[in-house]
Amino acid sequence: MTRYLIRRLAQSILILFCVTVIVFLFINLAPGDPYTQRLDPSVSAEVREEMLQKMGYYDPVPIKYFKWIRDVFRGDFGYSIKYKKPVWDVICERLPNTVLMGAGALILSTAIAIPAGKTSATKRNSVFDYMGTVLSFIGISIPAFFFGLLLIKWLSFDLKIFPISGMVTVGAGYQGWDFIKDVAWHLVLPTVVLALLQTATLMRYTRSSMLEVFDHDYIRTARAKGLSEAVVVNKHAFKNALIPIITVLSMQIPTIFSGAVLTETIFVWPGIGRLSYTAILDRDYPLIMALLLMTTVIILLSNLIADLLYAVIDPRIRYE
Amino acid sequence: MKLMKIGALVMAVLMALAFAAGCTGGVATETPQQPSNPTDNQPPQATAGQGEQPPAIQDDTIVYALWNSPSGVLNPLLVDDEYDGAILKFTFDTLLRYDKELNLVPNMAESYEMSEDQLTLVFKLRQNIKWHDGQPVTASDVAFTFNSMADPNYTGPRYGDVEGLKGATAYHNGEADHIEGITIVDDYTIKFEFERPYAPGLSKIGADRAIIPEHIWGEVPIGEWANQTELMNKPVGCGPYVLNSFVPGQYVELHAFKDYYDGAAKTQKIIFKVSNQDTVIAELTSGEIDIADISSLKSQDIQTLKDNGINIVSYTGVTSQYMGFNLREEIFQDKRVRQAITYAIDRKLMVEKLLEGRATIIDAPLLPTSWAYPEAGVLNDYAVDLEKAKALLAEAGWEDRNGDGIVENAAGEPFKVTLKYPIGNKIREQSAPIIQANLKQIGIDVKLEIMEFAALLDQVMANHEFDMYLMGSSLDTDPDPKPIWHSDAASDEKGNSGWNIVGFRNAEADKIMEDALKTINVEERKALYKEFCILVNEEAAEVLLYAPEVIKAYSSKLHNYDPSTFNDYYQMTEWYIDQ
Amino acid sequence: MKKDTDNGTVSLGSIAWRRFRKNKLAMFGVVVIALLILMSVCAPVLTTYGRDDIDLYNIEAAPNSDHLLGTDELGRDVLTRLLYGGRVSLTVGLLASVFEIIIGVSVGAIAGFYGGKVDSLIMRITDVIMCFPFFVVAIALAAMIGPSMMNLIFIIAILEWTKIARIVRAEVLSIKERDFIQAARSMGLSKMEIIIKHVLPNTFASIMVFATLAIANGILTEAALSFLGLGVRPPQPSWGNMLSAAQSMRVLQYEWWMWIPQGFLVFITVISINFLGDGLRDALDPKLKI
Numbered sequence A: 001m002t003r004y005l006i007r008r009l010a011q012s013i014l015i016l017f018c019v020t021v022i023v024f025l026f027i028n029l030a031p032g033d034p035y036t037q038r039l040d041p042s043v044s045a046e047v048r049e050e051m052l053q054k055m056g057y058y059d060p061v062p063i064k065y066f067k068w069i070r071d072v073f074r075g076d077f078g079y080s081i082k083y084k085k086p087v088w089d090v091i092c093e094r095l096p097n098t099v100l101m102g103a104g105a106l107i108l109s110t111a112i113a114i115p116a117g118k119t120s121a122t123k124r125n126s127v128f129d130y131m132g133t134v135l136s137f138i139g140i141s142i143p144a145f146f147f148g149l150l151l152i153k154w155l156s157f158d159l160k161i162f163p164i165s166g167m168v169t170v171g172a173g174y175q176g177w178d179f180i181k182d183v184a185w186h187l188v189l190p191t192v193v194l195a196l197l198q199t200a201t202l203m204r205y206t207r208s209s210m211l212e213v214f215d216h217d218y219i220r221t222a223r224a225k226g227l228s229e230a231v232v233v234n235k236h237a238f239k240n241a242l243i244p245i246i247t248v249l250s251m252q253i254p255t256i257f258s259g260a261v262l263t264e265t266i267f268v269w270p271g272i273g274r275l276s277y278t279a280i281l282d283r284d285y286p287l288i289m290a291l292l293l294m295t296t297v298i299i300l301l302s303n304l305i306a307d308l309l310y311a312v313i314d315p316r317i318r319y320e
Numbered sequence B: 001m002k003l004m005k006i007g008a009l010v011m012a013v014l015m016a017l018a019f020a021a022g023c024t025g026g027v028a029t030e031t032p033q034q035p036s037n038p039t040d041n042q043p044p045q046a047t048a049g050q051g052e053q054p055p056a057i058q059d060d061t062i063v064y065a066l067w068n069s070p071s072g073v074l075n076p077l078l079v080d081d082e083y084d085g086a087i088l089k090f091t092f093d094t095l096l097r098y099d100k101e102l103n104l105v106p107n108m109a110e111s112y113e114m115s116e117d118q119l120t121l122v123f124k125l126r127q128n129i130k131w132h133d134g135q136p137v138t139a140s141d142v143a144f145t146f147n148s149m150a151d152p153n154y155t156g157p158r159y160g161d162v163e164g165l166k167g168a169t170a171y172h173n174g175e176a177d178h179i180e181g182i183t184i185v186d187d188y189t190i191k192f193e194f195e196r197p198y199a200p201g202l203s204k205i206g207a208d209r210a211i212i213p214e215h216i217w218g219e220v221p222i223g224e225w226a227n228q229t230e231l232m233n234k235p236v237g238c239g240p241y242v243l244n245s246f247v248p249g250q251y252v253e254l255h256a257f258k259d260y261y262d263g264a265a266k267t268q269k270i271i272f273k274v275s276n277q278d279t280v281i282a283e284l285t286s287g288e289i290d291i292a293d294i295s296s297l298k299s300q301d302i303q304t305l306k307d308n309g310i311n312i313v314s315y316t317g318v319t320s321q322y323m324g325f326n327l328r329e330e331i332f333q334d335k336r337v338r339q340a341i342t343y344a345i346d347r348k349l350m351v352e353k354l355l356e357g358r359a360t361i362i363d364a365p366l367l368p369t370s371w372a373y374p375e376a377g378v379l380n381d382y383a384v385d386l387e388k389a390k391a392l393l394a395e396a397g398w399e400d401r402n403g404d405g406i407v408e409n410a411a412g413e414p415f416k417v418t419l420k421y422p423i424g425n426k427i428r429e430q431s432a433p434i435i436q437a438n439l440k441q442i443g444i445d446v447k448l449e450i451m452e453f454a455a456l457l458d459q460v461m462a463n464h465e466f467d468m469y470l471m472g473s474s475l476d477t478d479p480d481p482k483p484i485w486h487s488d489a490a491s492d493e494k495g496n497s498g499w500n501i502v503g504f505r506n507a508e509a510d511k512i513m514e515d516a517l518k519t520i521n522v523e524e525r526k527a528l529y530k531e532f533c534i535l536v537n538e539e540a541a542e543v544l545l546y547a548p549e550v551i552k553a554y555s556s557k558l559h560n561y562d563p564s565t566f567n568d569y570y571q572m573t574e575w576y577i578d579q
Numbered sequence C: 001m002k003k004d005t006d007n008g009t010v011s012l013g014s015i016a017w018r019r020f021r022k023n024k025l026a027m028f029g030v031v032v033i034a035l036l037i038l039m040s041v042c043a044p045v046l047t048t049y050g051r052d053d054i055d056l057y058n059i060e061a062a063p064n065s066d067h068l069l070g071t072d073e074l075g076r077d078v079l080t081r082l083l084y085g086g087r088v089s090l091t092v093g094l095l096a097s098v099f100e101i102i103i104g105v106s107v108g109a110i111a112g113f114y115g116g117k118v119d120s121l122i123m124r125i126t127d128v129i130m131c132f133p134f135f136v137v138a139i140a141l142a143a144m145i146g147p148s149m150m151n152l153i154f155i156i157a158i159l160e161w162t163k164i165a166r167i168v169r170a171e172v173l174s175i176k177e178r179d180f181i182q183a184a185r186s187m188g189l190s191k192m193e194i195i196i197k198h199v200l201p202n203t204f205a206s207i208m209v210f211a212t213l214a215i216a217n218g219i220l221t222e223a224a225l226s227f228l229g230l231g232v233r234p235p236q237p238s239w240g241n242m243l244s245a246a247q248s249m250r251v252l253q254y255e256w257w258m259w260i261p262q263g264f265l266v267f268i269t270v271i272s273i274n275f276l277g278d279g280l281r282d283a284l285d286p287k288l289k290i
Helices: A002-029 A045-054 A061-073 A087-122 A127-141 A144-158 A176-214 A217-224 A229-258 A261-267 A272-282 A285-313 B002-022 B026-030 B082-091 B139-150 B168-172 B201-208 B222-227 B229-233 B280-285 B299-307 B335-344 B347-354 B386-395 B426-440 B453-462 B507-517 B522-539 C012-022 C024-041 C078-114 C116-130 C134-145 C149-175 C179-186 C191-227 C239-245 C249-254 C260-284
Strands: B061-066 B096-098 B104-106 B109-114 B120-125 B182-186 B189-193 B241-247 B251-256 B269-274 B291-293 B311-316 B319-325 B359-361 B416-422 B445-451 B468-474 B542-554
Touching (some): A002 A061, A002 A285, A002 C116, A061 A285, A087 A229, A087 A272, A127 A176, A144 B280, A176 A229, A176 A261, A176 C191, A217 A229, A229 A272, A261 A272, A272 B453, A285 C149, B082 B251, B104 B109, B104 B201, B120 B139, B139 B168, B139 B189, B280 B291, B280 B299, B299 B542, B299 C249, B335 B426, B347 B426, B347 B542, B416 B453, B445 B453, B453 B468, B453 C134, C012 C260, C024 C260, C078 C149, C078 C260, C149 C191, C191 C239, C239 C260
Parallel strands (some): B061 B269
Antiparallel strands (some): B120 B189, B182 B189, B251 B269, B291 B542, B311 B542, B319 B542, B359 B542
16 A cells, blocks of 8 residues: 555646646636736837847746746746746645635535535435426536525525625734634635535436446345345445545645636635636736645645545555 | 436426526525615715715725736736736826826926926926835936936837937937936926927826836846846836736735825725626625626626615726728729728617617717817718718729629729737627628628737738728827828838828828827817818718727725726725725 | 347347437437427528528617518527527537547446546547647637637547546546446457447446436537637527627526527427437336336
8 A cells, every 4th residue: 555655646746737738728828918918008018029139938838837846846936927926835825715715615515516416316316306307407507606696685685694706804903713704704605605516416427327326136135134224324335435525626626726616716716617717818927837736735735645545435445 | 208308307307407507587686785875876976075074983995806817017108907006006106297187287297387388397296105115206206217217228119208218219229328318306396308299299298107116126237127127016006006916917905005195095994906807796785895897797787786786887998999991902002992991880780789879889989088189070971871982992992893792893893801809808709790791781701800909910910801890999198199100100011010090191181190290289179180080080980889888887885986088997096995 | 238139039229219218308308309300400491581681770670570580780680599599509519428428338348347547548648638628629620720610629529528437437447347347358248349248338327427418518518619710600599699799687587488499499408318218218228028
């Protein structure tokens, strides 16, 4: 196992390298530069070209890449072109907000989806099952945008229970405990909206893998042995249904960092998703690359953890 | 059985959704109505010249909505973002400012003088101006600011502002150690000398660029300015507000500057809050936001706001929308073809229906409110006329020769072109299919291609790969069209971009534009620009579409809020909110 | 699984078909999908309005006898655009998910079953593709290959197959250690035979769930990509781009016809495929009694 782990980590570095090379190429193939769209005609073409020259825009791509990777090895991720700040600072300002909302959504969706999926599977074709099916399909068919606005309209505007947008009440200057409460209050709606799609997805997979397992002989045997339904479902069936569930969960973690663009936009939540999206539109190359490094590491780690968990759940799975 | 159950569930859920969405009737009645009709409620500037006196007790915070987070580049020489620009308006100051009629009036400078020959400009500074850190503002700060723009190591975009000064080029090329044309006469007097008369010089030096403190930025080598995150995020200016806190992605909080030379502002705190246009109605109504730009909302939304007692003010914005032709292509080199297309596009209907009347149709590449815009009747208004359009096309050799509804030239090639347009402006996106339908009526087949803005600029502006494109142009207080229309700004070479995107080259127009810059006499310039407008109008080098209005919604408790074109934050020190 | 070839005897195929026909939900799914396809193909016959007929005098009109589902922001008939929109959305949704499944399932099954170096290599390549940031790749490709529906399907499939590959691989890892696979191995069946006949049927449930999600995802992603210039050209409608054009509080509150019918069509497509898949699974399951 340790050997496997070491090998995987070594491979991860290689993958990281491949991904940066390929994506760096893509970024440079995408037309446009960081300045033209931000400057007005009073800035002449010569001045703009001079600015681009100074940032190394006209260098050949391999040289650009070499410069970038050299600096990364020195621990320097560069300055964001738009924010004129070390990109690491730009990311760190927003990372906690994303982790907060993402973790909330992940916990919420797992807490709802897995029991709901289980119940749906055990009580197949019941009203609960149909209800769950219909709701989860509505969840995946209608963009989160509508759901978000609906909640704002209903809970924030009409009933005035939750704040409309942002992370804190501006101008209130809350400190300590009050600040935490304030942020928690602002966190509720965005988390629910972000959790919606994940819940729907996870619930479908849980239901289907539970159903799949129910068909197997050992479950029939367990039932025949007279074990209580709860034991059969929770101990025997669920454990065997876990593999696809773990896989899906491991793939949802990275989505939190990139897939929350719409939710962050609707609720004006200052997170990584929207930052990545605007960084791409702005052609803020150093920022895009740093964000890419971050998400790549997260994806590789969650895949690795999932692979390790398979072996834990099913001891027959071995990695040599 | 199962089917019915599912069907019933689907219906139930959808109805619940629709119901939740529809239960809006209550909103208008929940909030108390304002006694006066908000539409008639003129901004309170009518009462007194200097503004009303604030009552004893006041809520001392104004919340202003922004649609994007400022990036935090709060240095007037490096800024290139409109949201940062908003913060700078409050924290930094300029030598002169624009009054309501866009005349330049004293601000930091208590007076200024332009010499007879229009070559020398002298500003006398007030002696009581202080930076936010307590240091006095002197002429050497002013000299430092404008010298920096031409520094060879300067990485910002503002060199063009000082290019016309004597010796600026020499300094920029490293052949001098400062701009020869900038002289510090004494601590509070500064002199600028121009190479040749330059009409927009006064506004460029006087009002468009704010002054930065030498004792702060002079400490840092100019090549490293862009890395001074600390200095930019916590700027020291001399404007009426001091930046108190900046939380990226969330808000910027400003506090009134006690020692502001014109007296401290009436409102203690101004908070710029990053918000979302889709939910701003809710935030305005609930009072969480006091001022917001709602130009992109529809009449129905604006009415909702009015019904909830929110005040609305509208004025002409500083942008106009147009469709450009690629004049490098043979197909568009015939003036009659361009005129035919202009006649075919129903701009009036577009403005009436798509913009619900909140825009002005323009026939010249200037702001309709500018002093230089020709009086009514001078320009051809190209009122929609399909017969005339078809006739013009026929004259130019384009006729439907095979009965397929598309016109062909003598060689039998059909008139097929692509219209490229960027994402980001919903109305503009919607105008593309209208143009397509309009042109179809005169037998021109238009393909639409939408792309993101950076990609569009790369294809259209840098590589000249387009037939037609849609874009907005943002105009300055000075009407000088040279940066966009002069042949020097055009390029045909791939990868070499120029702001004259369409590639308009006209010797006569070039001369008029050059002449108009050599005098600051407004009447002379006006006559020249009239000539220019007539020429461009006749050439139909672009289909000028419309100049949309800016619409601001603001709390009925807010007083002295009186924005106008180029003066979005007019007299912000007078704004206050009553309890 | 087996083809219905031997005459006289009751083949697996015909048993499956009989089972399938009895499953009302599955039949419902088939009928709905067929209807949706038929409606989008026959759109010109079913409506008197042109797809892109703009009527600026009649913008955002509520449903009435002329326009059964009202009109959109340019006065175009919503029902007409929904019918035509089905062409893009169904093609993209169905084809993209089919391609994703073909690539993802074969790659995942091979990696999982063979294990060792093969698994390592395949899964690391999958990891690389998984890490591609969607919008960066989309913008770059949009500029390189330009807008077309086939390009769009290609890009969605290329970027999205990795998910099902990981799911299938994980399941195969576990399935291949089960007794019946070991038995099949000892019987000397070829690896390919084992994968196709014994391993894959056991991953069918997950594949079906993925398919339904992939269709919804494809339909909605199409809109985002077309918006960036990589998909269908405006003004060609699709359910996805109609939904994204409707994203505002005003539409949500006052103009239900701009988003509920669009969302409903996506929903009904996805849920029909789901029923169809469930039906298929039950019909093909050898363990189920008739």
